[in-house]
Amino acid sequence: MKSLRTLTLLSAALLLAACANQAPPATSAQAGKPKLVVFLVVDGLPQRQVTAYRDQLAPDGFARFLDRGAWFSDAHYGYSFTVTAAGHATMLTGAYPHRTGIIGNEWKDVNTGQDVYCTGDTSATYIGNKTQPLDGTSPRNLKVETVGDVLRRADPRSKVIGISGKDRGAILPAGKTGTAYMYMTGTGEFASTTHYMPAHPAWVNAFNAGKRADRYFKAEWKPLLPDAAYARSIPDSQPWYGPAGGKLPMTMGVPADDKPGPAFYSALLRSPYADVLSLEFARAAIAGEQLGADDAPDILAISLSGHDYVNHRWSAESRLSHDHFLHLDRMLEAFFRDLDATIGRDNYIAVLTADHGFMPPPEVSQSRGLTAGRLSGSQTLGRVNAELEKRFGAPKLAQFLSASALVLDRKLMAERGLQFDTVAEAARAVLAAEPAIAAAYTRRELETGSRAGAPFFEAMRKSWNRDISGDVQYALAANWMMTSSSSIATHGSPHPYDTNVPILAWGPRWVSPGQRAARVEVADIAPTLAAVLGVAPPSASEGRPLPFRGP
Ligand SMILES: [Zn+2]
Structure with a gap:
């Protein structure tokens, strides 16, 4: 009898879980459309890092998602080669590489052996910045539409803007008809390309004229918390960090340089500062393009690239990565505060995910007794x-x-x-x-x-x-x-450390709070946002709407 009752309870629980998984998201008919979808990506953020430092979070950064939003703790990529371009192509199309055609960051043409870059397109160049033959300049290789493309087809007044430290982080989420702006390591500016426009709008020129990246020349990246807070992470200056080492505080820019140059602008990507700049550029885009100002919903996709560079160089287990995450948390809090003021808390929905997770470096796995x-x-x-x-x-x-x-x-x-x-x-x-x-x-x-x-x-x-x-x-x-000359750890496998990424959502009108423990996939995000925006899912989507309203 007891076992029967246990079984019945178990089936009831399973049924409930199944229902929760299939509960539709808040649709535009129920809650009205948001004026702005703020789609945030933290490049290279494994799910395990989101919860590892929960006690050290600011009150309203990641905690806004974890305490007052929906948190899908078992969200995965459904494909095996988990790299940046593939992930960014999936997020807003709801489709995996077999459909998007973005199988990697780069690949070789199987017929000619020629190098192909995911967002490469030699017919387009960066505006006001030098362009190399394999630089990313357009979504030409993306074979399918995004939720932003569907939105703009339904109402051309809707705007879709992608911003990132990496070209692929901006171009792929912006889709076929959005506009992408990316960080230029040659100048510290943000630029679009001639694929999107002949010349930058005035607000972009004004932003770049401010030379904001130069503020960080010789700046020190200092740990946010006292040393004891980092006891759970791997200490700085591990021998396997390689000749360049790695420790905080860290000075931005080559010591011998007397003015900002490409080495300095590139170094900003391996620090919190390129992400600060991306969010500043996002604020400028909101003001310059009047995002979220009318009743035609807009999408602002921001991919913060720094965490990936930090994890490649020093690993997700390092104190540098731990501190970088805490900096991201404080940046997010400040960004939310500004969005609340400019867009209004009831007018936007925020969603955060990552393009892939990260492996522990082989040295760390070996020290844990694993074959690596x-x-x-x-x-x-x-x-x-x-x-x-x-x-x-x-x-x-x-x-x-x-x-x-x-x-x-x-x-x-x-x-x-x-x-x-x-x-x-x-x-x-x-x-x-x-x-x-x-x-x-x-x-x-x-x-x-x-x-x-x-x-x-x-x-x-x-x-x-x-x-x-x-x-x-x-x-x-x-x-x-x-083997890699530039990375001590990486991603690109079908193992959970690479596939398990955060999916976090906040927006009181569309999202009810709480952890969702059922397994979901990153392909589920696009059809969910389509439902929130009251449009059809992108045509190649293979995901199922997430239960933003339940359980
Ligand atoms: Zn990445």
């Missing part, structure tokens, strides 16, 4: 080619790695009369046998779905685009990374 390390891409390619040559008698059948996939030489296979599927399967077997690789699947398997249920298969299919991706997709084993 770094895999050389070129050596792996060499081992695959050695095996393929032994078996098929042709050298270099595997040409290169591209966006977590291996690309085979079709021309060579044709010349030697080799079957594509046979060679691909042999290459897959070599990759799958590598201790640092968790899974590998061939083009045919990914195309046909023949390995349904196999480890990471569904997530890897969602990262794989048949027109753009390579011939054998692979995913790294947990706690492994590819």
Whole structure:
């Protein structure tokens, strides 16, 4: 009897959980449309960091979300190659890379071997700033629409603006018809591109004339709290930080420089200051474009890039990352205060997420007794080619790695009369046998779905685009990374430290407070915002509306 009752209670609880998961968000019909959607991204913020310092948060920064908003604590990316561009392309389209076409930050054209950058478009240039051939200047490679595109089609008065320290962080959320502005490491300015406009509006020129980045020349990034507050994080100056080291306080700019230059403007990205600048530029955009001022809803997407640079350089476990998060928290509080004053608390909804999480550095995993390390891409390619040559008698059948996939030489296979599927399967077997690789699947398997249920298969299919991706997709084993000259830790795996990111929402008219523990996906954000804005979900969306109103 007891077990039966337990079972009944359990089923009731499960049913309730299922209902909560399917409860529709507050729609525009119930609550009215917000005048402004403030969409915030913290680049490279794993979910675990959001709760690690909860006792040290300001009263109204992240705490506004955690205490007075909706907090989805088990939110994940549903695909395997969790990198910046892929994440930013998913957030407001509700679609994963197999549909967006943004499979990585960069990849190689499978036919020509040419480098492709996610937001590269040589037909457009930065306004008033130098442009390199692979710089990000337009959403040309994004194959699907965003919720902002749907909104602007419904009412062209609606404005959609993307702002970020990184071009891809601004361009991809701005979609096909929004406007993107990004931080320029050559000048410390924010610039748009000729894809969007022939010249900057007056408010952008006025902002840049203020030379705001220069205020931080030789400024010191100091820890926000007394030393004891950081006992839970890894102390500064770890030997594995590399020759540049890493400790607070940190002076902005190369000591020998006597005036701000590109090295200084780049260094600001690895500090709280580029994020301060992004939020200042966002305030200028609100005033300059009159965002949230009329009854046609606007979207302001702001991707704060600094945390990702900090975590690549010193890791998410470091004191520097801990302190960077606390700085973000205080920035957020000040930004909320200004939004409350300019837009009005009842007129905007704020949503925050991240484009991916972060792995612990291999040194930290090893100290915890885990198998972890770094895999050389070129050596792996060499081992695959050695095996393929032994078996098929042709050298270099595997040409290169591209966006977590291996690309085979079709021309060579044709010349030697080799079957594509046979060679691909042999290459897959070599990759799958590598201790640092968790899974590998061939083009045919990914195309046909023949390995349904196999480890990471569904997530890897969602990262794989048949027109753009390579011939054998692979995913790294947990706690492994590819060798890198610039990063001591990274992201890009299907493991929870990379896929589990915050989804936080605040806006009393549309969001009821409380933690939501059910598993949800980042693809769910776009259809949710579409419902809040009273428009159709973006056409390629594969998400389900989040329960902003429940449980
Ligand atoms: Zn990122």
